[in-house]
Amino acid sequence: MPRVSKAQAEANHRAIEASASRLFREKGLETVTVAEVMADAGLTHGGFYAHFPSKDALAAAACQSAFSFAEEKWRRRIDASATPAAGSRTIAERYLRHANCDPAAATCPTATLVTDVARAAEDHPIRAAYLEGVRGQIDMLAGLGTSGDPGADRAAACVQLATMMGALLLARATHGDPLSTEIIKAARAHLTGGAK
Numbered sequence: 488m489p490r491v492s493k494a495q496a497e498a499n500h501r502a503i504e505a506s507a508s509r510l511f512r513e514k515g516l517e518t519v520t521v522a523e524v525m526a527d528a529g530l531t532h533g534g535f536y537a538h539f540p541s542k543d544a545l546a547a548a549a550c551q552s553a554f555s556f557a558e559e560k561w562r563r564r565i566d567a568s569a570t571p572a573a574g575s576r577t578i579a580e581r582y583l584r585h586a587n588c589d590p591a592a593a594t595c596p597t598a599t600l601v602t603d604v605a606r607a608a609e610d611h612p613i614r615a616a617y618l619e620g621v622r623g624q625i626d627m628l629a630g631l632g633t634s635g636d637p638g639a640d641r642a643a644a645c646v647q648l649a650t651m652m653g654a655l656l657l658a659r660a661t662h663g664d665p666l667s668t669e670i671i672k673a674a675r676a677h678l679t680g681g682a683k
Contacts, residue, residue, distance in 0.1 A: 500538045502528040507549035508556075512599035513591055516546055516613070547612035550604075553596035554620030561627055571631040575647065578628070579678035582651045583671050588658040597621060597648065598655045624648055650674055 506527040510519045521542050522532045539545040561578055568574035587594040597620070604617040625644045632640025654674030661667040 496537075499528070499530055499534070503530065503535070503538055503545070504548050504552050507545050508553045508596075509593045511546060511549050511603070512553060512593035512596060516600070516603035516607075521545070543612050546603075547616040550596055550600060550613050550616040550620065553600070554616070554623060557595050557597075557620075558623055558627065561624070565627070565631065571633055575628065575631045576679045579647065579651055580675060583654060583658075583675040583678070585668065585671060587655055588662050588667050588671060590659045590662050594655065595652075597624060598652045598659075601652065601656070621648070647678060650678060 503524060507519070507524045510524060510527060521535050524545070525532045525535055535545075539548065560581075564577045564581060565571075565574035568577055582595060586592060593599065596617070600613070600617060604613055607613055625641065625648055628644035628647050629637070629641040632643055634640050634643070651674065654670050658667040658671045661670065
């Protein structure tokens with residue numbers, strides 16, 4: 488069997504990571520198998536260990552990838568906003584969209600991976616990747632603060648992220664019931680000053 492080029496190996500690695508990132512967020516870490524990830528990436532199961540030493544290592548890489556993607560989206564929204572406050576509102580509005588309430592949607596890793604990470608062993612590599620991602624999101628939100636008090640801006644960022652994530656989790660858990668929409672609308676109005 489011919490060896491793949493370095494460029495092809497890197498492309499395969501990225502495809503595996505992208506598939507895992509989406510599938511873990513859609514279905515959960517424990518239910519997704521390595522074989523399923525590889526099939527989704529269009530590769531054979533046997534090639535997995537040439538890229539990752541274990542499913543746990545893949546989970547950490549997929550988590551980092553998901554947070555990097557979310558950070559890029561947040562950065563674009565912030566950069567397109569006229570003021571820091573507008574950037575913060577835009578992040579909340581986009582995070583709390585009705586499309587993200589579908590439990591099968593691969594939305595922000597903060598919400599979609601939280602229960603998997605909470606149940607993972609202390610030494611599971613996904614925990615460190617998740618913690619780094621959440622810290623990055625809090626840092627970004629705190630950077631939008633305008634109080635002049637870094638501690639207060641960081642506290643407000645923690646509250647904003649917790650409100651967005653908690654509302655999204657509840658809306659996903661109640662998806663299909665009017666309560667789901669009620670939760671999302673109330674959280675979005677609270678975080679955006681009443682913006683629809």
